[in-house]
Amino acid sequence: xxxxxxxxxxxxxxxxxxxxxxxxxxxxxxxxxxxxxxxxxxxxxxxxxxxxxxxxxxxxxxxxxxxxxxxxxxxxxxxxxxxxxxxxxxxxxxxxxxxxxxxxxxxxxxxxxx
Amino acid sequence: xxxxxxxxxxxxxxxxxxxxxxxxxxxxxxxxxxxxxxxxxxxxxxxxxxxxxxxxxxxxxxxxxxxxxxxxxxxxxxxxxxxxxxxxxxxxxxxxxxxxxxxxxxxxxxxx
Numbered sequence: 001x002x003x004x005x006x007x008x009x010x011x012x013x014x015x016x017x018x019x020x021x022x023x024x025x026x027x028x029x030x031x032x033x034x035x036x037x038x039x040x041x042x043x044x045x046x047x048x049x050x051x052x053x054x055x056x057x058x059x060x061x062x063x064x065x066x067x068x069x070x071x072x073x074x075x076x077x078x079x080x081x082x083x084x085x086x087x088x089x090x091x092x093x094x095x096x097x098x099x100x101x102x103x104x105x106x107x108x109x110x111x112x113x114x
Numbered sequence: 115x116x117x118x119x120x121x122x123x124x125x126x127x128x129x130x131x132x133x134x135x136x137x138x139x140x141x142x143x144x145x146x147x148x149x150x151x152x153x154x155x156x157x158x159x160x161x162x163x164x165x166x167x168x169x170x171x172x173x174x175x176x177x178x179x180x181x182x183x184x185x186x187x188x189x190x191x192x193x194x195x196x197x198x199x200x201x202x203x204x205x206x207x208x209x210x211x212x213x214x215x216x217x218x219x220x221x222x223x224x225x226x
Contacts, residue, residue, distance in 0.1 A: 004157075033213075040123065042204060042216040043158075058213065090157055100146040100165030103214060105157035 004106035021076040023091030032074040036087040120217035133192040137205030
């Protein structure tokens with residue numbers, strides 16, 4: 001099993017450009033999450049999904065959109081990138097969160113917005 | 115609202131010394147507590163978790179943590195540090211919702 005994979009690993013954007021980050025998991029997990037990691041701030045939840053076709057806002061959702069059309073994939077979109085969105089983005093999945101279940105993380109995508 | 119506080123953004127120890135990384139939480143209901151480790155340029159990996167069974171939880175790589183309700187703490191310890199333990203460590207809390215709340219992390223340096 002590959003676990004949780006993320007595409008791309010690195011990306012540089014100019015302000016105003018758009019892009020989509022792809023997360024895929026092969027563990028048949030119901031729940032998927034997108035986090036951003038910034039120095040000194042830990043990980044903050046952007047959006048999450050509790051099943052195929054569902055999405056919900058996390059702590060810092062502004063400027064991002066998500067879709068979960070297939071159970072194994074969770075896409076994070078930036079419609080108009082801003083320098084404040086320069087960060088490392090992590091995707092995670094779990095079988096059933098909120099009951100002490102482990103979240104499994106991908107390797108991350110390092111995004112720079114100029 | 116839930117929250118996690120990790121005291122000390124950087125901790126330095128000598129190889130062979132005790133490792134102690136501090137985590138205090140705030141939760142209105144009995145929490146689930148986690149420690150994750152992040153090695154350079156990698157994702158997060160679960161070290162251990164507390165889910166209301168034994169209060170002393172043993173994890174991978176010789177780490178353990180003790181849940182102390184009276185102190186609202188879940189400190190991470192390892193008796194003898196190894197060079198390979200150098201990484202960033204995150205404490206996280208979850209209640210009966212779908213989300214984890216992470217602390218700001220503690221970077222552990224191990225000197226020979």
